[in-house]
Amino acid sequence: MTSKSPEQISEEAKLLIVDYLNKIDDMKPKERTQIPVQEMPAQDPRQRIKNLDEVALGYTIEQARIEAMRCLQCVKQTCVDDCPVKIDIPRFIDHIAHGQMKEASDVIKEASLLPAICGRVCPQETQCQLNCAVGKALKDVDKSVAIGRLERFVADWERATGKVSIPEVKPETGKKVAVVGSGPAGLVVAADCRRQGHHVTVFEAFHKLGGVLRYGIPEFRLPNEIIDKEIETLKLMGVEFKTNFVVGRTRKLTDLMDKDGYNAIFVGTGAGLPMFMGIEGENLVGVFSANEYLTRANLMRAFEKGKADTPIYPSKNVAVLGGGNVAMDAARMAKRLGAEKVYVVYRRTEVEMPARKEEVAHAKEEGIEFYFLQNAKKIIGDEKGRVKAMECLRYELGEPDASGRRRPVVIPNSEFILNVDTVIVAIGNGSNPLISQTTPQLNVNRWGNIIVDETQKTSVDRIFAGGDIVLGAATVILAMGEGRRAAAAINKMLAEEIEKEKAAVN
Numbered sequence: 068m069t070s071k072s073p074e075q076i077s078e079e080a081k082l083l084i085v086d087y088l089n090k091i092d093d094m095k096p097k098e099r100t101q102i103p104v105q106e107m108p109a110q111d112p113r114q115r116i117k118n119l120d121e122v123a124l125g126y127t128i129e130q131a132r133i134e135a136m137r138c139l140q141c142v143k144q145t146c147v148d149d150c151p152v153k154i155d156i157p158r159f160i161d162h163i164a165h166g167q168m169k170e171a172s173d174v175i176k177e178a179s180l181l182p183a184i185c186g187r188v189c190p191q192e193t194q195c196q197l198n199c200a201v202g203k204a205l206k207d208v209d210k211s212v213a214i215g216r217l218e219r220f221v222a223d224w225e226r227a228t229g230k231v232s233i234p235e236v237k238p239e240t241g242k243k244v245a246v247v248g249s250g251p252a253g254l255v256v257a258a259d260c261r262r263q264g265h266h267v268t269v270f271e272a273f274h275k276l277g278g279v280l281r282y283g284i285p286e287f288r289l290p291n292e293i294i295d296k297e298i299e300t301l302k303l304m305g306v307e308f309k310t311n312f313v314v315g316r317t318r319k320l321t322d323l324m325d326k327d328g329y330n331a332i333f334v335g336t337g338a339g340l341p342m343f344m345g346i347e348g349e350n351l352v353g354v355f356s357a358n359e360y361l362t363r364a365n366l367m368r369a370f371e372k373g374k375a376d377t378p379i380y381p382s383k384n385v386a387v388l389g390g391g392n393v394a395m396d397a398a399r400m401a402k403r404l405g406a407e408k409v410y411v412v413y414r415r416t417e418v419e420m421p422a423r424k425e426e427v428a429h430a431k432e433e434g435i436e437f438y439f440l441q442n443a444k445k446i447i448g449d450e451k452g453r454v455k456a457m458e459c460l461r462y463e464l465g466e467p468d469a470s471g472r473r474r475p476v477v478i479p480n481s482e483f484i485l486n487v488d489t490v491i492v493a494i495g496n497g498s499n500p501l502i503s504q505t506t507p508q509l510n511v512n513r514w515g516n517i518i519v520d521e522t523q524k525t526s527v528d529r530i531f532a533g534g535d536i537v538l539g540a541a542t543v544i545l546a547m548g549e550g551r552r553a554a555a556a557i558n559k560m561l562a563e564e565i566e567k568e569k570a571a572v573n
């Protein structure tokens with residue numbers, strides 16, 4: 068995204084800021100829109116494809132303050148309107164411009180509990196930055212105020228300076244809340260319910276906590292250290308975690324209430340069931356779901372060659388099917404695991420690709436090749452049942468479909484062969500049916516997503532749900548938003564019960 072080195076970017080910002088600091092409160096909007104957009108310093112692509120370290124390195128303090136000065140402090144705050152959790156964006160940005168980082172952090176935390184994570188992975192260009200007045204004035208969404216990068220800066224500053232505050236926890240209420248799943252939805256519920264003094268236990272099927280944040284999104288985008296810090300804060304607040312605990316197998320969902328005395332349950336089990344294309348050859352050795360591929364690499368540490376218990380399949384030429392963040396992560400991981408050629412095969416064009424723009428740009432810099440308007444027809448195996456090639460078809464765009472995106476239409480007789488030894492399918496995820504199958508009274512829709520009301524309550528009394536298990540595969544911030552709503556409803560329900568119990572005693 069930038070050809071400048073981190074050192075060069077830092078030096079330029081140090082020089083620029085001197086002038087801006089002299090007139091920080093006196094600049095007219097026009098002058099503010101002329102302040103140069105601050106580029107994100109990043110690891111050199113030639114180096115980073117050999118390691119798993121974070122690609123984006125974060126703003127320096129001078130860069131953050133200059134970027135913050137670009138904000139016009141609008142009266143009509145479209146950025147706030149477009150933020151799913153309604154962070155008071157202009158207020159936190161104004162604090163950054165004035166060098167008040169602690170105050171900036173406090174503003175963000177009023178609405179968002181995981182800013183270091185959201186600042187890194189939220190699709191800002193389709194949310195808060197989409198209608199930013201600066202981007203509109205400059206007729207380029209890429210020139211909007213870099214809200215996500217500023218959010219990340221503040222969270223990282225707080226961590227680096229050791230000024231992370233532990234949220235206050237009210238006195239113990241004696242009520243127990245069970246949270247099933249430790250992804251972003253579950254973590255938010257755990258924090259919000261614990262704050263009210265309820266005993267909270269998080270049950271997680273895996274041996275590690277964090278959900279997709281840990282096993283899906285690679286460390287080069289979201290370092291584990293950041294997830295660990297957020298979980299550490301929850302532990303310090305008194306939240307209890309039980310790993311290797313598969314609700315529905317280890318214990319039935321309703322048993323948590325009927326036998327273990329929990330007063331409320333939140334189900335945040337995500338969308339972990341990979342979808343496949345349903346084409347010939349998908350059962351060949353060398354075909355993976357992106358979920359399996361990334362879980363092996365991230366959670367089972369397969370990139371630690373020679374050390375990991377679950378070594379990864381050695382690949383030279385890899386095709387990744389799909390165009391979302393999951394596809395970008397799988398493609399970039401394959402490159403880091405030693406593949407010489409990695410192709411992303413997507414049946415629409417770059418415009419329709421749902422992946423974050425930054426991830427696509429980084430993937431291109433890392434040498435990932437994009438095959439747009441193409442898709443797999445069948446996967447071809449050798450005599451040992453291993454992938455040796457993929458037959459593809461070319462497409463063109465037709466009329467818009469139900470999603471509003473133009474429908475890809477096959478060009479007849481356009482078949483061609485792509486020589487690959489590995490195929491990673493990243494076309495989406497569905498809900499895991501375990502909980503709904505073992506809790507038949509829980510209403511689900513035809514895709515297996517749990518049906519909830521406007522407070523995230525399910526068809527079963529005292530059971531709430533949110534995140535991908537309700538929405539289908541969505542985003543971190545939407546999962547957090549649902550978690551917040553569910554926690555508010557659980558807290559309200561338990562507070563009313565406590566009042567009733569007190570009244571009965573008196």
Ligand SMILES: Cc1cc2nc3c(=O)[nH]c(=O)nc-3n(C[C@H](O)[C@H](O)[C@H](O)COP(=O)(O)OP(=O)(O)OC[C@H]3O[C@@H](n4cnc5c(N)ncnc54)[C@H](O)[C@@H]3O)c2cc1C
Pocket residue numbers: 188189190247248249250251252253270271272273277278279280283284312313314315335336337338339361392393396423499501502533534535536540541542543544546
């Ligand atoms: C590779 C990848 C990249 C992504 N990139 C982005 C991105 O850049 N930006 C973005 O906003 N979103 C991204 N997403 C989507 C985002 O991560 C999800 O929308 C979000 O994590 C959903 O949160 P959740 O809490 O609902 O579920 P999850 O994060 O899926 O967590 C669910 C947890 O529940 C556990 N669980 C499941 N069943 C049980 C059970 N029966 N008992 C106990 N525990 C159980 C699972 O092990 C898991 O830990 C990405 C997703 C993937 C897969």
Ligand code: SF4
Pocket residue numbers: 137138139140141144145146147156157198199200201212214
């Ligand atoms: S829309 Fe853009 S310029 Fe206006 S307040 Fe929000 S971030 Fe600042």
